[in-house]
Amino acid sequence: MAAERMVVIGGDAAGMSAASRARRLRGPEELEIVAFERGRFSSFSACGIPYWVGGEVGARDDLIARSPEEHRERGIDLRMRTEVTELDVAGGRVRVVERDGGTGQSAGGRDDGGRWVGYDHLVLATGARPVRPPLPGIDAEGVHGVQTLDDGEALITALESAEDRPGAGAPGEPGKREGRRRAVVVGAGYIGVEMAEAFVNRGYQVTVVDKGEQPMSTLDADMGELVYEAMCEMGIETVRGATVTEILTDEHGRARGVATEDAEYPADVVVLGLGVRPETELARAAGLPLGESGGLLTDLAMRVRGQENIWAGGDCAEVLNLVSGRTQHVPLGTHANKHGQIIGSNIGGDYATFPGVVGTAVSKVCDLEIARTGLLERQATAVGLRFVSVVIESTTRAGYYPGTKPMRVKMIAERRSGRLLGLQIVGRENAGKRVDIAAVALHTGLTVEQMTALDLGYAPPFSPVWDPVLVAARKASAALRAA
Known part of the structure; x- marks a missing residue:
């Protein structure tokens, strides 16, 4: 029996995670894996680019998790500088064009517009494109x-x-x-x-x-x-x-x-x-289902809705927000890698699902840390939730400990149920990652009252006796009782 063919469009996080996972589960005699990437690099961290520009990351290659050569050594036929220009869903094939420096030769017939490559499984991992408004001078040098x-x-x-x-x-x-x-x-x-x-x-x-x-x-x-x-x-x-x-x-x-x-x-x-928008023009032209933000819609297994053998993940897909119950576009490498693992597992004969996200993100500008998870006030209002919001001021360590820094925490809780809806943190060193406490609480559906009993680590160099997140939970719980 001839091997099935898995075609991947996109050589970064979601696409190559899917290819790598499928290869671990199925050998080349069972599954041929061909991946097309129109750029020059594979499996790189776009999130690290600002830190490379700023000098914290020393070299470009520090941001590359796995090179094209390393993928090929692992049994994945990765073709660089090769662009997919059309999807033929009914025919189970994609049209590919090699750009300057393209690598490899694919099976399939040629014509003036490239060549067609057939697939048994298609993975759409086309990522996102930056918003670039049509302004005068937008394409200027500099x-x-x-x-x-x-x-x-x-x-x-x-x-x-x-x-x-x-x-x-x-x-x-x-x-x-x-x-x-x-x-x-x-x-x-x-x-x-x-x-x-x-x-x-x-x-x-x-x-x-x-x-x-x-x-x-x-x-x-x-x-x-x-x-x-x-x-x-x-x-x-x-x-x-x-x-x-x-x-x-x-x-x-x-x-x-x-x-x-x-x-x-x-x-x-x-x-x-x-910001960015989902790169889904190929999918749109092929009639595949897109959500409000233009991202591909999938089921829990990351299979494109209405399709048996087409999958999508990463920045080109929309995901379910577990708090609001709506789909949204969340272009983060963490999710893209998870999507790829799930897609690869399902194509490889295993079974996995991606239940959704709660909207967690953390960033910084110089020494200021910025974090959020769950819903903002306007998002909670948009989905018809009634809520209370509280804000507390605290510190990153015990107030008397050297180096303690200020932080502000905002917490949102649903009026009727008391469940946590969202958390935001703005503070100095060691403030931002506290958002993970709330992210876990959102995933497990904790109320703010239940959060006050969480057994969190304490020592003066790390936290006040009452962690700022728990202080916010106590204040939210009191606000709910008074409402």
Whole structure:
């Protein structure tokens, strides 16, 4: 009997996790695995790019978990610089085109538009694409994204070239022209604030321009205000409620700043941090089901709804939020790797499911840590939940212990049931990862009253006697009783 063929579109977290898991369960004589990646790198950490740009990560290859050669050594036929341009769902095949430097030869007939490759199992792991609005000057030299290793490499090369020019200040030192070199970051979400930190670390004067009233729209406005205040204290000019209307260019066509309706902000480099959208144009053209955000809809086994042999995972898929009961787009590498493991298990003959997420995320800008899990107030309102919100001020360690830092915790609980709905934390060192306490509570459906009895670790170097999350739970419980 001929081996079945598993075709994977996308050579990063979800796709290669699926391929690797399926290969562990089924040998080459049973399952041929062919993966197509249109870029130059496989299995890399996009989340690490800001820290590579900022200098905390020393080299590009530190961000690569497994090279194409390593995947091939493990029995996965990974074709780099090879793009899938069309899905033929009825025919069980995909059309592929080799770009410059493409690797490998696939089975299937050729025509002028590439060649068709058949599949028994198809895995869609096409990831997400950065939001890049059609603004004047958006494609100018000096405007950068940070989605791929190619993006990071291009940005670092540009920065190093500019910093080496006569008259430029050394990283971390004032420049010899009008002061330090200037960077403008468009967008104040996760990527935006992380890139702001990267430029601060390189000694740049940084301006962040965002259309929101507060940075970090993944927080409630009162918590986002703390982020704004902290960024200003760090010397990061943070412009709120401002929509970029144009990338300004010089006589050579190079970016020299950004313009909003009310002002102009000069820049030596412009970075776009406006978020991402699911990369699902292939799926849309093939008539596969998409959700409100444009992500592919799957069942619990990560099989595309209505399809027996097509699977989807990672940033191109929507997932169920276990708190709201609705699907949403959550582009995180943690979920992508889990999706891949589940897909690979099911294709490999095992069985696994992905129940959903609670919306946990953590980030930082310089020494400020930012974390959230569950629902924000507006999200709880949107799904018809009645709730109470409480805010507490605390510290990361016992108040008398050296090095203790402030933190603010906001907790949201459902009125009728008392169950935890969400938690947000903004604080200094050792504040952010406390969000994991609430993430577990959300997964297990704990009430805030039940949370007050959690047996958490305590010693003065790590926490006050009452951990800040438990203090918030006590206050939420009291608010529910008074409601």
